[in-house]
Every structure is written in C-alpha cells, then in structure tokens.
Amino acid sequence: MTVPAASGVAIGDSVTPFSRTVTQEQIGAYADASGDHNPIHLDPEFARSVGLPGTIAHGLLEMGILADAIAAWAGGNANLLSLSCRFSKPLLPGDTIICTGTVVSVDDAGVATLEVGASSDRGDRVLTNGRATVRLSR
Amino acid sequence: MPDRSHIGRRYSAPGQRIAPDSAGAMARAIAGADEVREAGAVPPTYAAVYCLGPTLAQLFSDPEVGIDLAGLIHGEQSFEWPTPVHPGDVIDATAEITSIDTKRGMTFVRLAMEATRPADQAVVCRATSLMIVRALA
Numbered sequence: 001m002t003v004p005a006a007s008g009v010a011i012g013d014s015v016t017p018f019s020r021t022v023t024q025e026q027i028g029a030y031a032d033a034s035g036d037h038n039p040i041h042l043d044p045e046f047a048r049s050v051g052l053p054g055t056i057a058h059g060l061l062e063m064g065i066l067a068d069a070i071a072a073w074a075g076g077n078a079n080l081l082s083l084s085c086r087f088s089k090p091l092l093p094g095d096t097i098i099c100t101g102t103v104v105s106v107d108d109a110g111v112a113t114l115e116v117g118a119s120s121d122r123g124d125r126v127l128t129n130g131r132a133t134v135r136l137s138r
Numbered sequence: 139m140p141d142r143s144h145i146g147r148r149y150s151a152p153g154q155r156i157a158p159d160s161a162g163a164m165a166r167a168i169a170g171a172d173e174v175r176e177a178g179a180v181p182p183t184y185a186a187v188y189c190l191g192p193t194l195a196q197l198f199s200d201p202e203v204g205i206d207l208a209g210l211i212h213g214e215q216s217f218e219w220p221t222p223v224h225p226g227d228v229i230d231a232t233a234e235i236t237s238i239d240t241k242r243g244m245t246f247v248r249l250a251m252e253a254t255r256p257a258d259q260a261v262v263c264r265a266t267s268l269m270i271v272r273a274l275a
Contacts, residue, residue, distance in 0.1 A: 020170055029167040033160070035191050038207065050208055050274060059212045060190075064168040064183040068175060077179050077222065084216030084266075129214075 003075030006110035006136040015101030015114065018069035019121075022057050024093035030061040052090065059087035062097055062127055066118050069099035074134040081111065085130035089120070096121040101132065110136045140203050140238050140247050140271065147203065151192030151231045154253075156180060158225035160187060180223050185263045188223070189253040193233035194267070197249070203235075205247070205271055213246070213268035221260040229253050229262060236266075245271040 031037050036058055039046040044054045063085060071077045091097055101116040116130035161180040168181055198205055223229065233251040240246070246268060253263040 020172060022170060026167060026170040029163070029170075033164040033167040034186050036186075038210070059215065060183055060186045061168065063215060064164070064181060064186075067182045068168055071182065072175055077176055077182050080182050080219065082216070082218040083182065084214070086214045087212055 003079055003135075003137040004073070006106055006112075006138055009103055009106055009112055009136055011103055011105060013103040015070055015073040015099070015116070017098075017100075018072065019096050019098045020065050021096040022061070022065075022091060022093065024055065027055065027057050027061065027093060030058055030064075034058065034060065036060070053092065055093060056090035057093070057095075059127075062087070062091050062118060065097055066099045066116060066127055066130065070101055070114065070116060070132050070134060073101070075137075079135045081133040081135055083116070083130070083132045085117070085127040087126070088128040089124040089126045091120055091124075091126045097126065099127075101130075106136070110138050112136055139273075140205060140235075140245050141240075142238050144203050145235050145238055147197075147200070147235045149193040149196040149200075149233045151196070154188040154192055154229045154231055156184070156188060156223055156225055156227045156229065161225055178225070180225060182217065182219055184223070185217055185219070185253065185265060188229045189231040189233075189251050189263050189265055190267065193231050193251055194249075194269075197233065197235070197247075197269075205269070206274070209272040209274045211270040211272065213270040214266075215268075216266045218264045219262065220264070221255070221262050223255065223262045227255055227262070228257065229255055243273045245273075247271065
C-alpha cells in the first residue's frame with residue numbers, strides 16, 4: 001500500500017471514490033462480530049414497531065466502511081488517526097453506501113484533516129459532520 | 139430515564155483481549171462481499187468491541203440510569219487512535235457520562251471513553267459517543 005506524501009496532497013484533494021452495498025447478511029455478520037444484537041438491526045417486525053422502515057445497519061458498521069475508505073486512500077489502517085461523524089439517516093439493507101472525503105488542511109507534521117461523509121444510493125446523507133485526520137508520508 | 143444526576147457515572151472494563159478471530163470477523167463484516175483490505179490487521183472501528191461494547195453494556199444495564207433500549211439511537215461517534223492495536227493486545231477501557239440533556243421528548247446522553255494498553259501504558263483509543271433515548275409512545 002502506498003501512503004500519500006504530504007508534499008503531494010493538496011487542500012481540495014478527494015479520497016478515492018468508494019462504495020459498498022450492505023446486505024442484511026452483512027448486518028447480521030456485523031451484529032455477531034460487534035456483539036450488538038439490538039433487534040432494530042435484525043428483526044424487521046421489531047424495527048417497524050419502533051417507527052423504523054425496517055431493519056437498519058449499525059451506525060458503527062457504516063462508520064467502519066467509511067474508515068475502510070479513508071484508510072485505503074491513506075495507505076493503511078495505522079495512518080487513520082481519528083474519525084468522527086453523526087449518524088443522520090439510517091442505511092437500509094440493500095442500500096449502497098457511498099463514502100466521500102476532501103482534504104481541508106495539511107499541517108507541518110504531515111497530518112491531513114479531511115471532511116468526510118457518506119450517502120446512500122437512495123440519496124440520503126447517512127453519515128454527516130464527518131472529520132478524519134490521516135498521517136501522510138514525509 | 140437518565141437525568142442530570144447521572145453525569146459523572148463511570149464504567150470500567152479492564153482486560154479486554156483482542157482475539158485475532160474476533161478482529162478478523164469484524165474486518166470481514168465491514169468488507170461484506172469485498173476482500174478484506176488489510177488481512178491480519180485490527181480494523182480501527184474494532185474499538186466498538188474493546189472500548190464501547192463492554193462499557194456501554196454496563197451503562198445499558200445500569201438500573202439506576204434506566205435506559206430503554208427499544209428507544210435507543212446512536213447519534214454521533216468520534217474516535218482517536220493515538221497508537222494502533224494488534225491482535226493479542228490486552229486493553230483496559232473506561233467510560234464516563236459527561237452530559238445529559240433532554241429536548242423534545244428525547245434524552246441525549248454523552249459519554250467519553252478511553253482505552254489503554256497496560257503492557258506499555260499506551261492510550262490506544264479515545265472516544266466520545268452520543269446516545270439518544272427516544273420516549274416511545
């Protein structure tokens with residue numbers, strides 16, 4: 001994996017386009033892997049009973065995919081120093097999540113700050129107010 | 139229901155071992171139908187397992203706070219990873235309720251977490267979570 005060089009990254013640069021379709025099977029695998037078996041993620045009837053359109057993906061699964069997108073651009077997980085976001089809209093099984101990121105600053109230590117986010121292919125902005133910091137190579 | 143008297147409550151989950159199988163299962167779950175991008179590495183958001191999961195489980199089962207899980211929504215999340223973790227690491231996690239506000243029938247519970255690796259005293263994750271408890275009709 002190549003780590004982008006600080007000298008080659010400019011304000012306004014974008015993270016490599018990244019999308020992934022999230023299935024109910026994947027949400028189930030994430031429930032097992034994370035230990036979060038809240039029925040809003042697994043049981044459509046229960047999810048509807050609490051006002052949701054059906055089961056929804058875990059916010060942290062979406063955030064994990066966003067982290068994957070940024071780390072892929074940054075040349076590895078270890079270069080992702082921080083990530084934050086708001087879980088604004090639910091991602092539903094069958095939706096494709098589309099992750100984006102734009103460099104907003106690069107400091108003297110070679111750390112880039114990015115505005116990041118994700119939307120669904122239905123046009124919902126699922127992850128908003130996102131920020132990430134990434135270590136670049138010197 | 140959570141109220142402001144619960145601010146400052148702390149939850150502690152020492153000795154969280156990062157099992158390679160468990161970290162790999164999360165990497166595969168995040169990858170879905172795609173290939174795992176970095177095989178053998180611990181995904182950054184695996185902090186959900188060694189930091190959030192074991193401390194939030196204590197919050198959610200704290201009878202004094204009384205959170206109704208059926209109305210619970212994860213509103214916001216932040217992570218900082220000062221030092222990467224590796225399979226086999228043992229991590230101590232703590233969480234503290236830092237604020238509780240009620241607006242429009244919803245209760246906003248903010249927490250700050252920290253995860254450290256006692257073997258080298260490294261802070262491996264700092265996190266904040268916003269949990270929203272909706273009053274269900």
